[in-house]
Amino acid sequence: MQILFDGGTVENYLKRVKSWLDANPNEVLTFIFTNPEGVSIKDVWKPAFDNSGITPLAYVPPSRPVRRTEWPTLGQLINAGKRVVVFFDPGADTGGVDFILPQFEMIWEDPFSPTDKNFPCRVDRTRGPLSNDDHAHLINHNLNVNLIPIGDGVLVSDRANAATTNSIATILGHANGCAPFASGRAPNFVLLDWVNVGDGPAAVNRLNGF
Incomplete structure (x- = not known):
C-alpha cells in the first residue's frame, strides 16, 4: 500500500505517527482512511497498525455506531491511554477489526x-x-x-x-x-x-x- 505521491508504505507512515504520539502524550489523533482498492482490513491494514505500535492506543467504543453525543471527551481518551480514533470509508464494517470504525455510519x-x-x-x-x-x-x-x-x-x-x-x-x-x-x-x-x-x-x- 502506498500513500499519496508515493510517500512510502502505510506501516512506515504509522510508525512516524507513533513516534509523534510518544513525544506528545496529551494529543489525540483521528485517522480517516480511504480504501478504494478494497484491501483486506483484517489481513493487511490491521498488521500495519499492529507493527507500528499504534493498536494499543486505538479507541474501541463499547458499541457502534457511536452517536455524536456519545463520544468520550479528549480528557477521557487521554486518561484512558486511547489517543487514536480510526475511521475507514466503506469496507470497515466488514473488516472484523474492533478499532477500525465505519466512517459513514458515524x-x-x-x-x-x-x-x-x-x-x-x-x-x-x-x-x-x-x-x-x-x-x-x-x-x-x-x-x-x-x-x-x-x-x-x-x-x-x-x-x-x-x-x-x-x-x-x-x-x-x-x-x-x-x-x-x-x-x-x-x-x-x-x-x-x-x-x-x-x-x-x-x-x-x-x-x-x-
Missing part, C-alpha cells in the same frame, strides 16, 4: 473533490442506522481542477489557489454553508489539501471557538 460528508470555489454544501455521503443529526460531519475543503472535462474528467488538486482555498474566510464560509445541515454546528473535521499553505490551523481554531 460521519457524514459533503461532496468530495469539489471544483466550485464556493463549496456548495449538501449531505452527500452517509449511511444508517443513525440519523444524520446523530452523525459527526466532515467538510471536503479540497478544491480541485478538472483538467479534461470529458466524461468523469481528470481532477487534480488546485495547488495554484491553495493559499486562497485554505484561508480563514474561505474555510469558515464553507463551514457556515454546511451548518444548516448539522443543526448549526461547526464541522468536526475539515479536509484540506496542501495543509502547509494558507491558514488552516487558524481557521480550525476559530471553528473551535478559540
Whole structure:
C-alpha cells in the first residue's frame, strides 16, 4: 500500500505517527482512511497498525455506531491511554477489526473533490442506522481542477489557489454553508489539501471557538 505521491508504505507512515504520539502524550489523533482498492482490513491494514505500535492506543467504543453525543471527551481518551480514533470509508464494517470504525455510519460528508470555489454544501455521503443529526460531519475543503472535462474528467488538486482555498474566510464560509445541515454546528473535521499553505490551523481554531 502506498500513500499519496508515493510517500512510502502505510506501516512506515504509522510508525512516524507513533513516534509523534510518544513525544506528545496529551494529543489525540483521528485517522480517516480511504480504501478504494478494497484491501483486506483484517489481513493487511490491521498488521500495519499492529507493527507500528499504534493498536494499543486505538479507541474501541463499547458499541457502534457511536452517536455524536456519545463520544468520550479528549480528557477521557487521554486518561484512558486511547489517543487514536480510526475511521475507514466503506469496507470497515466488514473488516472484523474492533478499532477500525465505519466512517459513514458515524460521519457524514459533503461532496468530495469539489471544483466550485464556493463549496456548495449538501449531505452527500452517509449511511444508517443513525440519523444524520446523530452523525459527526466532515467538510471536503479540497478544491480541485478538472483538467479534461470529458466524461468523469481528470481532477487534480488546485495547488495554484491553495493559499486562497485554505484561508480563514474561505474555510469558515464553507463551514457556515454546511451548518444548516448539522443543526448549526461547526464541522468536526475539515479536509484540506496542501495543509502547509494558507491558514488552516487558524481557521480550525476559530471553528473551535478559540
